[in-house]
Amino acid sequence: MSKELGLNVSTTHRIVRALVSEGYLAQNEDSERYYLGTGALLLGQAAHRNFGLDVVYPVLQQVAASTGESVNLGVLSGDTAVVVERIESAKPLRFTQPPGTRVPLHASSMGKVLLAFNAETEQRMLRGVKRLEQLTPNTFGTPKELRSELERTRARGWSIDNEELTQGVRCVGAPICDGAGIARAAIAIQAPAVRVPDERFDELGPVAMRAAKEISALLPPGHTF
Incomplete structure (x- = not known):
């Protein structure tokens, strides 16, 4: 992810943690992979209406x-x-x-x-x-x-x-x-x-x-x- 964004690992980690805390990302406990959270769903619904x-x-x-x-x-x-x-x-x-x-x-x-x-x-x-x-x-x-x-x-x-x-x-x-x-x-x-x-x-x-x-x-x- 850091390579794709062109950012160092620590900066990318801080961004990901912030997105998780706001509900835009969530993490699978078993695989540790990230996926879109409920915040992203609500944002998408708002965009749909707008x-x-x-x-x-x-x-x-x-x-x-x-x-x-x-x-x-x-x-x-x-x-x-x-x-x-x-x-x-x-x-x-x-x-x-x-x-x-x-x-x-x-x-x-x-x-x-x-x-x-x-x-x-x-x-x-x-x-x-x-x-x-x-x-x-x-x-x-x-x-x-x-x-x-x-x-x-x-x-x-x-x-x-x-x-x-x-x-x-x-x-x-x-x-x-x-x-x-x-x-x-x-x-x-x-x-x-x-x-x-x-x-x-x-x-x-x-x-x-x-x-x-x-x-x-x-x-x-x-x-x-």
Whole structure:
């Protein structure tokens, strides 16, 4: 732990002891390994409420029920989108992407709407970049290709991930915007590619867009993720 933090052992030990005393960490008496304590659980619950997830969750549930597919809510975090809430598909064949998962902006449906509807983020990410990381054969490899895709995304109002992040997985995404129309979060519907032929994009995309607009309307003015 001290090596990962770049701190000496005695300093790391003091920090760990402080976290234990406040309940954020606990220690297994047999293995002596540390794990998250009840303080971390309570902190997570507070963050859940502050994010507005209590309001958002029923919308995600409705989308999952109507489509039969997994639904993600993600927010911008640096140069990635991070999953903060997820409803899993009840179908046995599904792709797992638990909360806390980070996905690249250029190769995910959530990331693409966070770029397409947030000009500042798009400019910051693509400034001076010549090549984008090729994660699958379908990943857009240059800023020029990605910008063309973002134009198509803006025209539709929703994005497509055509096995660009993970082969065998297709997704659509839609932006959750603030009052100025800037994307602050995103919703994604995710499914195995075998259940999403090309024509189903046109079914799922509008569903994601309607849900994203509903979430935007439910959140109080000035809410930030």
